[in-house]
Amino acid sequence: MPVSTPIPSSLETPTSDLAAGPDLDLCLNVTQIRLIHHYTVVTAKTLAHNSDSEEVFATHLVNTAFHYPFLLHAVLALAALHLSRLEEPTSKLHKEYIVLAEKHHVASLADFRASVSNIDNTNWRAILLFAGALFPYFCTASVSTGNDLEYAFGHFLSNLALTRRVRPMVTGFYDEIMSSELGRIIPEDVKGMNWAVAEAPVETELVQLRKFSEVVHQLYPPDIVDAYGYAIHVLELVFVRAAGSAKRPSDALLKIWIYLVSDRYVELLSERQPGSLIILAHYAVLIRRSEQCWYLEGVAERLLSITDAFVPSEWRSWLEWPKLQIRGDPTTPAST
Incomplete structure (x- = not known):
């Protein structure tokens, strides 16, 4: 007769209060998982100027983003924008990805303003990567504003000002950048x-x-x-x-x-x-x-x-x- 193997106690059906309902911490956000997957597998390659820098964008940036919500939202915004460009401009998915990208972009800026008051040795890497993620979004978003040139120019100017404001925060860390793994992303x-x-x-x-x-x-x-x-x-x-x-x-x-x-x-x-x-x-x-x-x-x-x-x-x-x-x-x- 076949010998039955007992189920480890840790895998048995729980009988405690945890069985009463789903644990909110275990709820999956499939959309965000899809965006992260697309970024690491596809988008990161498009940001890199060579194979050496690709690893930084695909691995190091994402690992850093898990500790800084403003950077994680920026990554999700970029992935959504990239996916929008892969869809037909008149498609429903294209429009949905544009809206999703904008939501994450706004959340990214809001968290950055709320959580970053200065730059130091603990956060300069995250801020540098955040500054780098803003520019692709800035460029793509300027084209995604429709045919209203008045609105498009206003959008361009606001993003131009934002790009200029973030840059001075990291210039003082140039030597640290060049001697770190982030030096690989400098063309x-x-x-x-x-x-x-x-x-x-x-x-x-x-x-x-x-x-x-x-x-x-x-x-x-x-x-x-x-x-x-x-x-x-x-x-x-x-x-x-x-x-x-x-x-x-x-x-x-x-x-x-x-x-x-x-x-x-x-x-x-x-x-x-x-x-x-x-x-x-x-x-x-x-x-x-x-x-x-x-x-x-x-x-x-x-x-x-x-x-x-x-x-x-x-x-x-x-x-x-x-x-x-x-x-x-x-x-x-x-x-x-």
Whole structure:
């Protein structure tokens, strides 16, 4: 006769009060599990610039996120946005993922503001990873705002300000970053460059923008001239850096310009001053050259559509080069 094996007491049906109803701690949130799975298996690979950095995004970031709700919500928001881009834009799932991404994004920012008052040796890794997760969301969300350019521009400006605010929190930990496992996520095209003292080369492809800078000197007061001049200077440096690499520009390189333009330039942009919009259109060219990343697809065209709509007709000749680079023809109208 077969010998029966007794069930271990730990696996027997419980007879205590625990059997009276489900333990809330055991309730599964299948949607969030699905998002985490998609992020670790798929999305993380799209954020990495090489196989070495992929491990950091897929493993280290998620492990860190389990201890910091603001980072975990940011991961869930990114995964939901990525899934939305894999669905047909008119599908129900696409819209549901967009809504889900926004909810996690809002929760992420709320928890960050509530729980982070300063940065120190205990939390700088989580804050750095959080700052990195904001940019892909910022880019994708700017395209997911429909055809209302007024709303899209407002959304862009608010995310631009958010990206700029988070960055100074981690700059003081640069040496720690480079000597830690997080140094692997820093792309080569931003390493070894002192942006504060670098000089632009005598010749760049931004020929028209340099001519525009000369015109600006004759039209505006010193504060605007300086703001535009420095924004153009940094953009030239970023373009040259991008041209010196065999790979497409990394999103880290794209963020350099966002980080370094002056507060005065951002003010002028929020006021829709023509010069600030013209410079933004040239920045969009760099984004167009980085569109191998799913979260950058359509961003350059959206920024160009915004600038084309808001720049007065007498200034639009300065947009011909960005239009040629992004659309292939300066007379091609914006896509809808």
